[in-house]
Amino acid sequence: xxxxxxxxxxxxxxxxxxxxxxxxxxxxxxxxxxxxxxxxxxxxxxxxxxxxxxxxxxxxxxxxxxxxxxxxxxxxxxxxxxxxxxxxxxxxxxxxxxxxxxxxxxxxxxxxxxxxxxxxxxxxxxxxxxxxxxxxxxxxxxxxxxxxxxxxxxxxxxxxxxxxxxxxxxxxxxxxxxxxxxxxxxxxxxxxxxxxxxxxxxxxxxxxxxxxxxxxxxxxxxxxxxxxxxxxxxxxxxxxxxxxxxxxxxxxxxxxxxxxxxxxxxxxxxxxxxxxxxxxxxxxxxxxxxxxxxxxxxxxxxxxxxxxxxxxxxxxxxxxxxxxxxxxxxxxxxxxxxxxxxxxxxxxxxxxxxxxxxxxxxxxxxxxxxxxxxxxxxxxxxxxxxxxxxxxxxxxxxxxxxxxxxxxxxxxxxxxxxxxxxxxxxxxxxxxxxxxxxxxxxxxxxxxxxxxxxxxxxxxxxxxxxxxxxxxxxx
Amino acid sequence: xxxxxxxxxxxxxxxxxxxxxxxxxxxxxxxxxxxxxxxxxxxxxxxxxxxxxxxxxxxxxxxxxxxxxxxxxxxxxxxxxxxxxxxxxxxxxxxxxxxxxxxxxxxxxxxxxxxxxxxxxxxxxxxxxxxxxxxxxxxxxxxxxxxxxxxxxxxxxxxxxxxxxxxxxxxxxxxxxxxxxxxxxxxxxxxxxxxxxxx
Numbered sequence: 001x002x003x004x005x006x007x008x009x010x011x012x013x014x015x016x017x018x019x020x021x022x023x024x025x026x027x028x029x030x031x032x033x034x035x036x037x038x039x040x041x042x043x044x045x046x047x048x049x050x051x052x053x054x055x056x057x058x059x060x061x062x063x064x065x066x067x068x069x070x071x072x073x074x075x076x077x078x079x080x081x082x083x084x085x086x087x088x089x090x091x092x093x094x095x096x097x098x099x100x101x102x103x104x105x106x107x108x109x110x111x112x113x114x115x116x117x118x119x120x121x122x123x124x125x126x127x128x129x130x131x132x133x134x135x136x137x138x139x140x141x142x143x144x145x146x147x148x149x150x151x152x153x154x155x156x157x158x159x160x161x162x163x164x165x166x167x168x169x170x171x172x173x174x175x176x177x178x179x180x181x182x183x184x185x186x187x188x189x190x191x192x193x194x195x196x197x198x199x200x201x202x203x204x205x206x207x208x209x210x211x212x213x214x215x216x217x218x219x220x221x222x223x224x225x226x227x228x229x230x231x232x233x234x235x236x237x238x239x240x241x242x243x244x245x246x247x248x249x250x251x252x253x254x255x256x257x258x259x260x261x262x263x264x265x266x267x268x269x270x271x272x273x274x275x276x277x278x279x280x281x282x283x284x285x286x287x288x289x290x291x292x293x294x295x296x297x298x299x300x301x302x303x304x305x306x307x308x309x310x311x312x313x314x315x316x317x318x319x320x321x322x323x324x325x326x327x328x329x330x331x332x333x334x335x336x337x338x339x340x341x342x343x344x345x346x347x348x349x350x351x352x353x354x355x356x357x358x359x360x361x362x363x364x365x366x367x368x369x370x371x372x373x374x375x376x377x378x379x380x381x382x383x384x385x386x387x388x389x390x391x392x393x394x395x396x397x398x399x400x401x402x403x404x405x406x407x408x409x410x411x412x413x414x415x416x417x418x419x420x421x422x423x424x425x426x427x428x429x430x431x432x433x434x435x436x437x438x439x440x441x442x443x444x445x446x447x448x449x450x451x452x453x454x455x456x457x458x459x460x461x462x463x464x465x466x467x468x469x470x471x472x473x474x475x
Numbered sequence: 476x477x478x479x480x481x482x483x484x485x486x487x488x489x490x491x492x493x494x495x496x497x498x499x500x501x502x503x504x505x506x507x508x509x510x511x512x513x514x515x516x517x518x519x520x521x522x523x524x525x526x527x528x529x530x531x532x533x534x535x536x537x538x539x540x541x542x543x544x545x546x547x548x549x550x551x552x553x554x555x556x557x558x559x560x561x562x563x564x565x566x567x568x569x570x571x572x573x574x575x576x577x578x579x580x581x582x583x584x585x586x587x588x589x590x591x592x593x594x595x596x597x598x599x600x601x602x603x604x605x606x607x608x609x610x611x612x613x614x615x616x617x618x619x620x621x622x623x624x625x626x627x628x629x630x631x632x633x634x635x636x637x638x639x640x641x642x643x644x645x646x647x648x649x650x651x652x653x654x655x656x657x658x659x660x661x662x663x664x665x666x667x668x669x670x671x672x673x674x
Contacts, residue, residue: 096570096573096574096577097566097570098570098573098574113673115673133611135562148670148671149670149671150670150671150672150673152671175670176670177667177670197670221667223661223663223664223666223667224660224661224663224666225663249661249663249666250666251661251662251666253654254654254657254659254660254661254662255659255660255661255662256651256654256655257654257655257656257657257658257659258660258661259661260631260655285669287669287672288666288668288669290669290672290674291665291668291669291672292668293674299616301674303616303620303623303647306620306624307620307623307624307627307647307651310623310624310627310628311627311628311631311651314569314627314628314631315631323674327610327611327612327617328611328612328613328614328616328617328620329616329620331602331611331617332561332602332617332620332621332623332624333624335561335562335602336561336565336624336628338562339561339562339565339566339569340566340569340628342566344566344570348567374563374564378563378601404530408530461601463601463605
């Protein structure tokens, strides 16, 4: 692999570099105060250069192109599907999340086949679309449907792709190595821009033709052979295909080390050595766990598939194809993906102060929690989902959770008493009763002394607040 | 691959430490800054290994290790950089450990120690134990998978020693680490079978 160096690293890029190329009109059409403010947001990847209307004019074409090149991510961003549900794969700037932040969380596709009974296909689509979990202010969802040709029959595949695309707007992955079958599938969804799986050393020319004809992205596949994979990407690129996804193969059990190694080496080559041919999104197939399953229980395979998926989310996969569609096996990975893709540049604390839930009145309960983001969002989502009318005082505990805040003296009775005064809660409720987190029971006496409020020790986990209120709350 | 090979190097170091001390070896409790340093005399005298525990802050980890060097050899220290559960701060724990391991491999001697994880903390996540609506059940599988996911994420960051709770989670972690160091190669020709598999 020969690398092309010279692109400025994401951290070395300064707002001045960007500002120099902007039209410098200070017109505010982008919504920012001036061009320098816009440039700063560009460098932090909070806005896109396409949001600067003057830059899109003919006279700035050269600067626009220079900026595009300057801001180009190490991993190309590939769009699959059309419309609102289209997913962006890749677009990564760095290898490690602490170097900047990751973009475009790993897309998860659930499979159907052209030999499944129609009801089952529809059921799997519905459960994929319905998957939804609220987690600290985010809604976790699944992203795509992979249609596999298991029959080897082009007409069957075509009919299934047609049925699937009539029943979902989720982007598709069409899975077959036979270009005739692939074409039949594409004819059933000609404008849907599915991801075509896959071109390999044997079929690449026919598959590349289809990708060009239907304007869809394509997966280059070379199991456990990185040199061949990069050669294949080069070949496809030379043929005119721009949107490529790389599949180095996924191996459960034996070959797990090769799998993690291949993903890591590809991402390393792209981010650290500037190897452009490795700079495409990576596809992982945790569903290989199902191959040759024999008489193993389905739960065992789902478990294996799930942890393989988890490792691939951590190690650079941009899209995953999975068969197990149970909530218990998907939820840990949906949360893991959210964690890995959380912006490490954002503070771990929320603003302290008074938060209002529902429409509380002068008799409504008053709680407090700390300003550690995870703690706050957990409590907030429990109060929201139980549709309670309540006040929540967010105490500045320097971003600590309740238990560690109490232990480390970051959450003190003084701070709680201060917050009662500064939030003005005393003018909003008639009673003087504060429900404190169960894990802060140690400081309950001190809070009573300092604030003059009566303290009620609440549950240790905020999920039990509704039950607690029924049993223990009286204004 | 940096993370895995790094873990192997330091795991060997840890095993040597164990072999030399045999049954005598144990870990002292959490050694927090600034107290408890005097206990190091005891650790040293009895040939124990110390766990240097810091709350997710690499500067503190370096500082505590520096203080421990006055009492203990480098091979007598295992770092615990604090484990947060999947969904409840795992991102901080993961990145902190990944940075520590990369730092250690790149020559930061104060971070070049094996790492330990209190992975049982995974169970602090309510999704690991809470009875939820039927689409997320059974929790008997969801819970241990929560611990496995926490463990494997940190394994990839370089953790060498896991303290865990659920037997199924322990078994999976052992299976995976065994696979990763087995030297067995992928069977490239069988990979495409997934496309037409009929599970």
